[in-house]
Amino acid sequence: xxxxxxxxxxxxxxxxPARLRPAVRDLYAFARGADDLADEGNASPQARLDALETWxxxxxxIGSHRTIRAPLSPEDRAMFERLSGTIxxxxxxxxxxxxxLSAFTQDLSVVSYDDEPALLDYCRRSANPVGRLMxxxxxxxxxxxxxxxxxxxxxxxxxxxxxxxxxxxxxxxCYVPLDCLARHEVTLPGxxxxxxxxxxxxxxxxxxxxxxxxxxxRRSLLTGSPLAWRLPGRIGLxxxxxxxxxxxxxxxxxxxxxxxxxDRPILTRRDGFLLCWRALRRPRPAxxxxxxxxx
Numbered sequence: 001x002x003x004x005x006x007x008x009x010x011x012x013x014x015x016x017p018a019r020l021r022p023a024v025r026d027l028y029a030f031a032r033g034a035d036d037l038a039d040e041g042n043a044s045p046q047a048r049l050d051a052l053e054t055w056x057x058x059x060x061x062i063g064s065h066r067t068i069r070a071p072l073s074p075e076d077r078a079m080f081e082r083l084s085g086t087i088x089x090x091x092x093x094x095x096x097x098x099x100x101l102s103a104f105t106q107d108l109s110v111v112s113y114d115d116e117p118a119l120l121d122y123c124r125r126s127a128n129p130v131g132r133l134m135x136x137x138x139x140x141x142x143x144x145x146x147x148x149x150x151x152x153x154x155x156x157x158x159x160x161x162x163x164x165x166x167x168x169x170x171x172x173x174c175y176v177p178l179d180c181l182a183r184h185e186v187t188l189p190g191x192x193x194x195x196x197x198x199x200x201x202x203x204x205x206x207x208x209x210x211x212x213x214x215x216x217x218r219r220s221l222l223t224g225s226p227l228a229w230r231l232p233g234r235i236g237l238x239x240x241x242x243x244x245x246x247x248x249x250x251x252x253x254x255x256x257x258x259x260x261x262x263d264r265p266i267l268t269r270r271d272g273f274l275l276c277w278r279a280l281r282r283p284r285p286a287x288x289x290x291x292x293x294x295x
Contacts (some may be wrong), residue, residue, distance in 0.1 A: 151224030
């Protein structure tokens with residue numbers, strides 16, 4: 001298992017209340033489908049953009065309580081009709097759906113980010129809406145709830161960026177801020193070279209880049225982690241498993257000497273037992289970045 005690509009949706013999880021599983025499946029279908037419009041298949045950039053604009057029009061119709069007028073395929077229309085019912089039943093806000101579409105549209109034209117604020121703005125739209133929609137399903141929408149959910153989702157997104165740096169480069173994208181690369185005197189052509197011929201030992205400068213990005217991801221996860229211990233019952237446990245899953249990926253990245261090019265960290269069944277133990281123990285992980293990593 002990897003921490004990536006909307007697989008952090010707890011789709012059909014036994015930890016979810018049965019009454020919410022159809023709604024979560026509908027949210028996942030939208031996020032997964034929109035992401036695929038931007039990334040999967042052989043469509044041209046213009047065709048991808050047109051498809052995302054069609055989905056945006058459909059969401060705006062739902063938000064305006066209109067019949068969906070967008071020219072959708074029968075399969076997509078059925079998905080949007082189910083989603084419309086879920087939005088109405090649970091009183092979900094429309095903006096998170098529009099934010100997701102905005103981020104996926106941006107992926108068609110923006111391939112790198114100058115600095116931390118630019119990357120965080122992308123995470124705000126590409127990752128954080130998922131958590132906000134989930135919190136609305138559970139009625140946990142205080143300012144603290146939403147802010148800590150945003151921190152967890154941004155942290156998970158940044159774990160994904162560390163984990164999938166080579167996969168993203170294959171798509172022509174880099175989610176490491178360019179000012180971070182400049183600080184460590186590395187370049188995008190250098191990244192392309194690492195991906196083309198992955199070394200067994202990553203150069204020290206690139207290790208420093210990924211260590212810095214991993215630290216940012218870990219701090220974000222830990223900043224949001226009080227939410228996972230505050231939410232009651234099964235949703236709290238589900239969220240603790242997600243947080244610890246992200247932290248475990250970072251541990252594996254460090255143990256592999258920050259070399260996701262030849263040793264992409266993933267979660268195994270053995271890790272699953274460890275995550276369950278960590279999620280069930282009471283103390284929250286400390287908000288620091290230790291030099292050692294628990295095995």
